[in-house]
Amino acid sequence: MEQKTKIHAENGKQELLITREFDLPVDLLFKAYAEPGIVEQWMGTKVLKLENRRHGSWQFETTDPKGNKHGFNGTIHEFEPGRKITRTFEMENGSFGVQLEFLEFESLTDDTSKLSIHIIFRSVALRDQLLQLPFTFGINMAHNRLEEVLNKLK
Amino acid sequence: MNLRRDVFQAIADPTRRTILLLVASQAMTAGAIAAKFDTARPTVSKHLQILTECELLRQEQNGREIYYHLNPLKMKEIADFVEPFRMLWEERFNKLESIMKQYKPDK
Numbered sequence: 140m141e142q143k144t145k146i147h148a149e150n151g152k153q154e155l156l157i158t159r160e161f162d163l164p165v166d167l168l169f170k171a172y173a174e175p176g177i178v179e180q181w182m183g184t185k186v187l188k189l190e191n192r193r194h195g196s197w198q199f200e201t202t203d204p205k206g207n208k209h210g211f212n213g214t215i216h217e218f219e220p221g222r223k224i225t226r227t228f229e230m231e232n233g234s235f236g237v238q239l240e241f242l243e244f245e246s247l248t249d250d251t252s253k254l255s256i257h258i259i260f261r262s263v264a265l266r267d268q269l270l271q272l273p274f275t276f277g278i279n280m281a282h283n284r285l286e287e288v289l290n291k292l293k
Numbered sequence: 294m295n296l297r298r299d300v301f302q303a304i305a306d307p308t309r310r311t312i313l314l315l316v317a318s319q320a321m322t323a324g325a326i327a328a329k330f331d332t333a334r335p336t337v338s339k340h341l342q343i344l345t346e347c348e349l350l351r352q353e354q355n356g357r358e359i360y361y362h363l364n365p366l367k368m369k370e371i372a373d374f375v376e377p378f379r380m381l382w383e384e385r386f387n388k389l390e391s392i393m394k395q396y397k398p399d400k
Contacts, residue, residue: 144383146375151310159386167393177396181389254386264305270378 148270153263155270157256165252169221169244184211191218197226213237221246228258235269236261300370303347308332309340313349313363320353320360 147156161168171177175186178199187198198212210231217225224242229235241257260266303309312326327337341361344350351362 142379142383144379144386146379146382148375150304150314151307157382159382161386161390161393163390163393167396168389170396171389171393177392180392181385183385263307267305270375 148266151263153260153266155258155260155266157258158253160247160251160253162250163252164250165221165244165246168252168254172224172242172244173220190215193218213240235265300347300349300367300374303343303349306340308337309344312337312340312344313368316350316361316363320362322358322360326361 144157144159147158148154163171171181173189173191175189178184178189179186182199182201184199184201187200189195189197193216195215195218196212197215198210201209201211203209211228212231213227213229215224215226217223222244224240226240226242228238228240238261239259241255241259243255243257245253245255247253258266260269304313308330311329315321315326315329323338323341326341327334330337341350345352345361348364348367351364353360353362
């Protein structure tokens with residue numbers, strides 16, 4: 140099966156490119172990033188604040204399966220509906236520092252669209268650490284999440 | 294006994310990443326590799342030892358010289374370490390897609 144989500148992480152660079160094509164018109168894709176209620180659903184997080192404007196800020200809070208709360212926040216630098224979002228991203232109490240994210244939304248056809256997320260880290264080491272995080276812990280997280288979804292189906 | 298060295302520890306160092314890049318284009322001797330760096334020869338040797346221990350490099354005797362080769366199979370392991378990260382996003386984006394396919398705008 141073709142992989143829809145692609146990760147481009149060149150060796151020795153402090154950046155990361157995530158791309159994905161969606162069977163959605165670009166407006167709907169953008170909406171999934173702009174509307175707090177929808178962000179909460181697909182990111183599996185609580186949206187405490189999401190000010191979609193230049194100089195606005197955002198704040199999410201995720202509760203892990205053990206009940207620990209994890210905060211994320213950042214500032215929005217550019218917000219152009221249906222086109223792009225430029226923002227910072229920081230994991231609270233984390234050791235990854237601040238990341239700069241460029242999100243670009245592109246219409247491919249009337250019903251398909253593409254999202255490109257360009258993330259810049261302070262250092263190569265921080266990028267590699269973040270990439271390895273799911274390698275170490277993510278499998279458990281994905282399994283828990285899967286379990287959760289399966290339990291709901293019962 | 295083997296020291297426990299993993300590929301991620303090996304590639305966390307910029308000098309070692311540069312060595313991998315150098316050797317990727319052609320097999321090289323320790324001397325030729327060391328000549329590319331300002332650091333002391335023993336330092337480079339140490340890096341080569343680590344890369345060899347975690348099997349990112351292979352040594353091959355050619356006459357009197359030992360050449361360092363890249364081990365493509367082990368390099369693939371590094372490429373694959375991104376896979377769980379990719380899967381995490383794939384899962385999230387699939388969810389986004391299915392939610393938005395059901396989405397009915399407020400009238």
